[in-house]
Amino acid sequence: MVTLQHFAGRWYLQILRFLLLFSNIIPISLRVNLDMGKIVYSWMIRRDPKIPGTVVRSSTIPEQLGRISYLLTDKTGTLTQNEMVFKRLHLGTVAYGMDSMDEVQSHIFSVYTQPSQDPPAQKGTTTKVRKTMSSRVYEAVKGIALCHNVTPSYESNGVTDQAEAERQFEDSCRVYQASSPDEVALVQWTESVGLTLVGRDQSSMQLRTPGGQIMNFTILQIFPFTYESKRMGIIVREDSTGEITFYMKGADVVMAGIVQYNDWLEEECGNMAREGLRVLVVAKKSLTEEQYQDFEARYVQAKLSVHDRSLKVATVIESLEMEMELLCLTGVEDQLQVDVRPTLETLRNAGMKVWMLTGDKLETATCTAKNAHLVTRNQDIHIFRPVTNRGEAHLELNAFRRKHDCALVISGDSLEVCLKYYEYEFMELACQCPAVVCCRCAPTQKAQIVRLLQERTGKLTCAVGDGGNDVSMIQEADCGVGVEGKEGKQASLAADFSITQFKHLGRLLMVHGRNSYKRSAALSQFVIHRSLCISTMQAVFSSVFYFASVPLYQGFLIIGYSTIYTMFPVFSLVLDKDVKSEVAMLYPELYKDLLKGRPLSYKTFLIWVLISIYQGMLCILYCWLNNKVQIKH
Template structure:
């Protein structure tokens, strides 16, 4: 008899657990016909058996969808849902109808969600609650096995939820509803009062079950993390999962390599405990750090500089049980302490604050919706695409921006130098060297297309950039765009501007219109040659830009009679003078470039 009673009790508990999972969620069923068109809930309900409609579930959380799909697999199917009611289908074909009385949505602060439903068959009012074990432990009764089972699941890398139930009488619910509505109508401290009323109901609940959902790693996560590490990127993992789950994921994703140790910081509450734990970690070498959100808060409040110094020097850091606010605070602290650029990558709504805080926010279009991808500066469909985004597109953007900026500086300084030389030769007169269309043309049609075509340049192919992530590490040295490169281009501009102007003024001509023709033609040719000398991979649009600018200037020499002497331009004298000046301004720089490439070649040239 006792055995039968125990079995019946166990059967009842399993039934209650499955029923709780089928009811406590924010999932909506959507029906699709074999032809691919969507049907209304009523039509789908009528033809579900006969026409073979396919049911899919929609929810903000993929975990909730997974649990509802599991209840369907064991025989209790969510067949219909609207704002006020839910319908389940039992294995025997029986329909179970429930009225939704209240819903308490999940928030990162409460870490739980609840629902009050009324069984329309029996009239019973049921309050279901599910949430993280850290908050549910204090709510449920008889928790002797809870901590052990949650720990076992977490060590297997599963995301856990604790599910509980409470049966309410009509009087209890009416009393709660009155207090709940009064709190919601309150004009002061509304949020706090509502929370207090709900918490008054969350007491002495019956523990039903613990669920574990596997959050599978996307393809090529390990390879991507390895590439980023080799590229010199420090990686921190900020998650709301349990410590055991976070540790398991860090190991399986190879965030922590096999050769590295793993130091799990114990839970600290006081300043002394934080001091001892930080000293313990300081003695470790090449060891990744794992810390919970609560301990992190204590360490930051008591020993912020010391903690950040240790954490930023660690090969990897895992922060578990982090709230969205904490994630953003950690990013802000890294920015403040290191002065480095940060990139935050996330796929859920709880990652939005972190993504917005970072210098570069990267959202992944995940099953948890598009909140993260919409909030980010960049959106990618998979985590593995992060490697190409940074190592290929990020590197190209930096290199191209640096090259474009240098040529914009060069283009402006060289003509300024020429004007300064011209004015100094003529006793600092305020006469403009080039006027009207020549100045407008120089700033636009004559030089703009070749200079801006540099955005198509690349020093190495995307395949090589991904194969050798160390190339990305060199960007941190700032050799492409720094004070050194700036002053180098200033000197180049002064040298070329001086050569062109002094060559045109002192060595060759006395007539002003001839000086303008020789110097301006040499200037345009020098600019086009300098662009060509700095291109590392030619693109057909670059060739077109060079030819178009050269052809347009050649046409201007013939058409613009007010600026150029047509008779002089057709002489050999004009041709060889322009040739000599252009060679003197460009040839030494070309020789220096060849010598530098031979004796001190850049890394990319060794791989090309």
């Protein structure tokens, strides 16, 4: 405008005046409208009766739910219910399933009802074998009943004192409390076969035998489970005999190097994992008083160290973890959550690629992926072989490259090697897979995978988890969703959105995510259109009157235009709905269209700019011509 005036007069003042006149083109109200719109979207999500209990903890990103390309999910407690049921006890030579638990119970009973005198000569051999098997079963069950962090509590009729409750109440009043549902399932199973955990405090533990006697144990040391060590241990002394025993349970990958040599551990762990069971290895080691005193002295000394304390403590504990006697394998089953299969199918049809990141064994993870239909029936599965160096990783990546439309299953160790030497090549191949399963995955690796996906693809990611080990992944993703489950509320509190069941994720993305994105796109472009219309009219008005810097609309008229007169018609776009929610759920392909970014792009923005210029010019020219006609008359 100043140039068209040929910089006449005090042109620098004209620049300032025109800046003020055309300031409407700066959409200050856009931020206000969008923030208010996001509050409305969040309120709609919380009030949706079909996804009860959903909490929006970050109201700034609801529209990002409408453009998710990669969904990364935990397995236990997210796809599964995290309600464990004991299914299998394996002693190497014999395995007990759900239909043969009464045999385990009879073995436990026989230990306490065995006659003191020698059996008859003609039945000596059979009885000896039975006694040996009974003692093996008893030792295994005893190890499971002692090696845990479970605490029994008694609550009934307002009485919570444990000693008083034991005298007054029956077993029905007992409730087991633990951080892991695996441990509760194991202790409940030992109760069902005859060894009942009836009491526990920081220094002691009480077991009740089938005969009703109480066995007292003193807890000398306890080594809690960590995600890095993948095992836990406990040292107890039986008060009646004075025997000191070190019990340990953990994942087979770490326990294989701790227990004595055997030829069945690896094979049977694989067999149980292929059935979808979570496997734990239980072992023990008897200690003399001298051995324990020596260990305790070294352990206390290590804990008092100023430098490298954790390393020294771990070294002392590892000195005990050698040549332990393998007692048994336990297998617990974790059922899938309700409607996991249709939800995953919906998400897949919506154009999302689902990655499952879990700390479980490869076989268990693969079995769950098949059961949940994460991998469809007609899809091939490429199981990435264990690699330890650059050469092996190169060969395996070449083998994987030759396969097409194939789901990938890879372990955390192999993944680390691939990312170290062939990060770009691996991510390029993995991103082409319809589904990826990463097993034996550490929490830091989960976050690393999310970060790499964002960097390599530039697409939006959504992470779903339920436990503390998923927090880093949830916080790294563009949208974090926490599932409130058995493992506390760490993931739920750290996430942007909190849901109660995995199946609610489908509606959260397909309906609310899609609506939020389309509405925000329309609202933002319409606010620009509104501002550009009034600026176009001002430009035409000034041009007609010799580029004078005179406002077309005065005072509150121009202020009221964006705050009162057009506010409600424009803001009503936050209630806009192109299809019903049922249709959006029935046709997830509608969501896939959003991934191309068509509702908000340079093309749509330029179209709205042209519409604004056209409408603004039409309005001002009509008014001007109409005014000239009236003047003539």
